[in-house]
Amino acid sequence: FNTTAQHLKKYQRDLNFEIKTKVEEINVIARKIQDLNQQIYKYEMDGSKANDLRDERAKLVDQLSKIVNVEVEEIEVNPEVKNGNLSGVDYRDKSEKHFRVKINGQILVDHFNATELRVVPRETPNNPEDVEGLYDIQWANGLKFDITDPNLSGELKGYIDMRDGNGTIYKGIPYYLNRLNEFVRTFARAVNEGLDRNGDPIPELGGGHLNAINSEGEKGYYFFTYVENGEVKGKEDLGGTLDYSKITAENFSLSKDILEDPGNIAAAFDDESLPSGNGFMEAFKALRNYTHLFREGTADSYMNSIISELGINAKQANMMEATQTNITMAVENQRMSVSGVDINEEMTHMIQFQQLYNAAAKMISVMDQILDVTINRMGV
Numbered sequence: 489f490n491t492t493a494q495h496l497k498k499y500q501r502d503l504n505f506e507i508k509t510k511v512e513e514i515n516v517i518a519r520k521i522q523d524l525n526q527q528i529y530k531y532e533m534d535g536s537k538a539n540d541l542r543d544e545r546a547k548l549v550d551q552l553s554k555i556v557n558v559e560v561e562e563i564e565v566n567p568e569v570k571n572g573n574l575s576g577v578d579y580r581d582k583s584e585k586h587f588r589v590k591i592n593g594q595i596l597v598d599h600f601n602a603t604e605l606r607v608v609p610r611e612t613p614n615n616p617e618d619v620e621g622l623y624d625i626q627w628a629n630g631l632k633f634d635i636t637d638p639n640l641s642g643e644l645k646g647y648i649d650m651r652d653g654n655g656t657i658y659k660g661i662p663y664y665l666n667r668l669n670e671f672v673r674t675f676a677r678a679v680n681e682g683l684d685r686n687g688d689p690i691p692e693l694g695g696g697h698l699n700a701i702n703s704e705g706e707k708g709y710y711f712f713t714y715v716e717n718g719e720v721k722g723k724e725d726l727g728g729t730l731d732y733s734k735i736t737a738e739n740f741s742l743s744k745d746i747l748e749d750p751g752n753i754a755a756a757f758d759d760e761s762l763p764s765g766n767g768f769m770e771a772f773k774a775l776r777n778y779t780h781l782f783r784e785g786t787a788d789s790y791m792n793s794i795i796s797e798l799g800i801n802a803k804q805a806n807m808m809e810a811t812q813t814n815i816t817m818a819v820e821n822q823r824m825s826v827s828g829v830d831i832n833e834e835m836t837h838m839i840q841f842q843q844l845y846n847a848a849a850k851m852i853s854v855m856d857q858i859l860d861v862t863i864n865r866m867g868v
Contacts, residue, residue, distance in 0.1 A: 489672055493665060493738035497619050500661045503651040504622050508607045510555050510644045511625060514591070515604045517552045521545055522602040525587050529600075532585075549589065556642040559590040592633070592640050604628040615654050615662035617669065617736070622651065659801055667794050668737035674782060676712035676740070677732050679772065684780055692771045692778070700754035700768035709752045713743040720744040 524545045531538040552558050563586050586599040596603060607623035614622075625633040634640070635648050638657075653660025674685045682689055682696030694700070697711040708728075713721040714735045721730075722744030745752045756765025775781065782790040 489668060489737040489740050493668060493736065496661050496665055497738065500619050500622075500651055503647050503661070504619075507623055507625070507644065507647045507651065510647065511605045511607050514552065514555055514596070514644075517548050517555075518589070518596050518602040518604065521548050521552075521587075521589060521597045522600065524548070525597070525599055528587075529584075545587070552589070552591070554643060556591045556644045557640060559593070560588070562587050592637055594627070594631075594633070605633060614652055615666070617662045617665035618652075659797070664794065664798070665737065669735070671782075671787070671790055672712075672737050672740040673732045673735050675787065676735055678775060678778075678781055679711045680730065684778075685782055690775075690778060690781075692774055694757050694768070694771065697754050697768065697772075699758065701756050701758055701765075702752055702754045704751070706752070707754060707758070709745045709754060710743040711746065711753075713741060715739040715741050720747060722748075 524541055528538045528541045528545070531541065549558060549560055565584050565586050587597070588595065588599065589597040604627070605625055606628055607625055610618075610622045610624050613620075625635055627633055635652075640648075649658040650660045653663055654666065655663040677683050678690060678693065678696070680696050680698055682693035682699070684690055689695075698708055701707045702709070709723055710726070710730055712735070713726065713730060715721070716734070716739065719725075720741050720743065725744065741747075755767075755769045757767040776787055778787075779785045781787060784790045784793045
């Protein structure tokens with residue numbers, strides 16, 4: 489449990505870094521589009537068409553659309569004053585084309601102006617299971633960039649869902665950490681106090697390890713506790729009361745009393761003869777098959793449900809990826825049918841042009857022969 493939780497939290501940190509990287513990538517693309525807008529504006533002032541620059545800008549928009557949902561529009565505006573025109577010429581009677589890019593419904597690039605995003609450490613965790621230092625995203629002017637917007641999509645959305653998903657919509661790392669935490673808390677309480685998930689007594693455990701006795705006839709020791717600030721908690725540290733909400737899959741541990749002295753393991757029920765009584769250990773072993781410990785049934789059933797759920801989610805994600813990939817390819821094919829080059833068609837044209845060239849060359853050769861005969865031979 490400790491190792492699994494540590495791996496999940498490391499993955500959450502990695503996803504957090506990926507989110508920061510994607511934000512920086514968005515800013516880089518925005519600055520490039522801003523620069524291209526200026527170049528295109530200058531180039532097209534005399535009525536020319538900057539096709540190469542426009543193609544480069546369209547390619548950047550495609551890259552941006554993979555990261556976050558994008559809206560693009562090129563609008564006609566009528567400048568009323570010459571201030572701001574790069575050429576310094578008054579365009580009162582002429583219209584200009586302004587290129588605007590929006591991400592998640594907010595303006596990223598507006599003609600010559602680009603607004604940047606930045607990441608800021610989250611002040612309050614969204615989930616109790618979150619690692620420290622997770623980023624929220626905001627605009628450079630301080631306005632919020634809503635990462636919970638249901639319309640948000642792209643790679644950025646995927647990273648956010650995996651990092652923050654708690655099961656309400658998407659099941660990310662916090663959701664599975666919470667499932668593991670629920671297991672260790674319920675299991676620790678069952679062993680320590682003989683209570684199930686609803687707080688009802690488990691008859692076979694007879695009050696749990698706290699009420700069982702060790703070989704010295706002593707009782708009152710917790711079997712499971714937790715690690716805090718590098719120190720395992722024991723009976724004296726807890727003051728006789730264990731707050732199970734502090735137990736997580738990451739800090740779950742045998743108690744300090746048992747780690748320091750295995751003789752404190754209470755193997756017998758109070759009414760058994762010592763030192764050979766082992767009634768509690770037999771009940772502990774049987775706990776694995778207790779069907780009312782979790783909502784899903786036994787401890788095995790609970791863990792199997794987590795694995796099954798993870799497998800189903802992974803299958804759904806793969807199916808969704810395949811569907812979206814097919815949709816993207818269909819859209820791309822439609823676009824290429826208009827703006828792209830058909831190799832077969834171009835090859836046909838090349839053959840036609842080659843035949844026309846050969847015919848023209850042949851005609852020139854014939855005309856050359858006619859002129860040669862007319863000028864040089866008919867006068868003889």
